[in-house]
Every structure is written in structure tokens, then in C-alpha cells.
Amino acid sequence: MTPSAWALAQAPHRDELLVEQAHLEKKAAAAAMQFLFRVPAPAAALRGLSALAREELAHFERTLRLLDRRGVPFGPQAPAPYAERLKQGCARTMPERLVDELLVAAVIEARSHERMQLLADARRADDVELADFYADLVGAEARHAPIYVELAAHVLPTDAVAARHTALLAHEAAVLRALPFAPRLHSGAPAEA
Template identity: 40%
Template sequence: MTLDEVMAEIGEFLGCETPDAWIEVALQQQELMLIDHANCEKKAATTAMNLLYRHIDRDDLLKKMSQLAREELLHFEQVVNIMNDRGIRYRHVSSSRYASALREQVRKGGHNGVDELVDILIVGAFIEARSCERFARLAPHLDPQLEKFYRSLLRSEGRHYQDYLGLARQYAGGPIDERVETFRALETSLILDPDPEFRFHSGTPIAA
């Protein structure tokens, strides 16, 4: 698939676009956006590594998650380098409600842990898809260095979305439409509902 086709697919997969109000705040708080972006890349690598350790008997998963973890750590390094160029100190910031709220809906166990694995993979697909959508929405409004970097992330983040969703379908042993719709509804509410805290995956800024 071309990048345009992947982005169109992501647009259909997600239940909504990022609100303009979030874009406005992100542009006003680029330091915080970059710090949390770095955190998101590090967490994405950790998620992939956890799947590697827990599912050593699934060859396709091992291959895709090892590649994903390497790419996410490279992205983390790239974000930190951009921050250093701009005199931004990497520091701790609290996590947003986004990922934790999605993971709260993950089923536990199931036959050989398949239900739990499928849900984790679907959550991963939504996180990667939303990241990709936000990079694309932000890029035209950024300075040339950051615009170029965010556009460069689209292809890999789009592939990560496809890998997660493809693995979910592969391991489910049947349709996953119902589970995808469950998470789509939740993800949409997390993006559109008022959110008192700005983060890379936060909802509509409450001040807006």
C-alpha cells in the first residue's frame, strides 16, 4: 500500500479526527509535546518487548515486535536529539489517561491467553493509528525541522498500526469487528471528551 492509502485506511479505522483545539494547544506547548512524545516512543518499545517475552511461541509476533521495538527506540533517540538541539530538558511528566483507559478494557486470559493477546494487539493498533494521524495533522503547522521529522514517522507508524491489527486478526481465529468497535468507541470518547491535562494522546483541552 502507498502511504496515502495507509493514511486513508487509518482515517476509516479511527472514529474521529483530532480536534482543532488539541492542535492549537500542541503548537503552544511544543516543549511538553516533545517530552511526552519521547515518553510515548519509549512506552511503545516497552509494549513490544513485553509481547516478545510473553509470547515466545509465536514466530510472526516475535519478528514484527522485535522490528517495532527497534524502530520505536530509534524514534525515542531522534526525539531526544531534537529536544537537545532546542535546549529542552528531558524530564518526567505524568502519563495521560489515554493508554491506561484503553488497557483497562482488555480481557484477561481466555483460551491460552488469546482473548487478552488479541485485545492488547487491537489497543496497539489504535495507539499507533492515532499517533500517525496526529503526526500528519501537526506536520503542516510546524517548523521545517519538526515537520520533516513528523512526516518521516508516518510510514513506520502506519506499518506498526497494520502489524498490530494484522496480528490481532491472525490470532483471533475469527472476526474481531466487535472488539475493534468496542475499542473504537472508547478511543473516540478519550479523544473528543474534555481533558484537563495536555499530552500527546490527550483529549480535547478543557480550556477550549
């Protein structure tokens, strides 16, 4: 669990976080699109994934609009190492690898949800526009994690999926512990004062 001190320490970095948010939404849409081609799930489940991809693109556009309104330029940015390190915990062979990649997507969605809620709460006192923005996005991110877990259950039995989910959450905890604090949504906790 992320300490609330993490969101307080992000206060001076809100522009950089917002630029990253646009990149993250774009990446989330691209990842969902890729899974559409790879996951052998029935049409109903793929429809949910397609809707998720569209929702991430809507978030991307919404974040770009907010950047524009706040006069913050959107441009290239070095990505945080979080997602790449999570993927290093994935199995190498199919179909286990596909399940792990879907579960990594679920882990990222869940962590994004937690952190955006913390940012919404922390900004409520000093930046209502930003607090409302994060609060609006949080609801969607809460719905996204279970969609990926359900898709994984179309690839392997649910008990195997649950075991891998637990293992990847432990891997994520180790990844976050090793990461320094940075102006990124998935950075490590700030050093204790």
C-alpha cells in the first residue's frame, strides 16, 4: 500500500505527473489494443476490452485538454522503469506468458487507481481542478483491473490465474521497494523524514 506521504511529496511535480498521465493513458490504450489481437476470449469479453481501449483513449484526450488549459506543453518524457520491471517477472513460455502479461496489466491498473485516488485527495486542498480530474478518472481505473483478471481466466484455469496474480503482486511490491521516489505515478515511496 502506498503511504499518503507519497502524494504529498508529489505536490511540486504536478505538471510532470500530468504529462506522464497523458503518456500512460496512451500506453494503456495501445496495450489493450494489442491484447485484442492475442487473447482467445469470447466476443463478450473482447467487447469489454475494446471498450476499455476506447476509454483509455478518451482519458488521453482529456489529459491533453487539461494540459492545454493549464498551459503545460505535452512532449516526450523518459518512462518510469516500473512497467518494464514488472514484465521481467512474466513467464517466458505461452500460454503462461499471456496470463502473466494480462495480470501485469491488472496490477498496473490497480496501482494507478490507488495512486490517482491519493493524488485526488492530496490536491483537494490546493488544486481543485486537478483533484476533480483525478477523482473522475479513478472510477474507470477501478473497473479496468478486474477486466484483465477475467480475460486471463479465458487462457488458464482460475486457480492458476489466482496463484500467478498473488506471485506478481509480490513481485510488484519488491519492484516498488527498489524504486526511488520520482515525479512518476509508479515511483517508490519518499524517504522518511
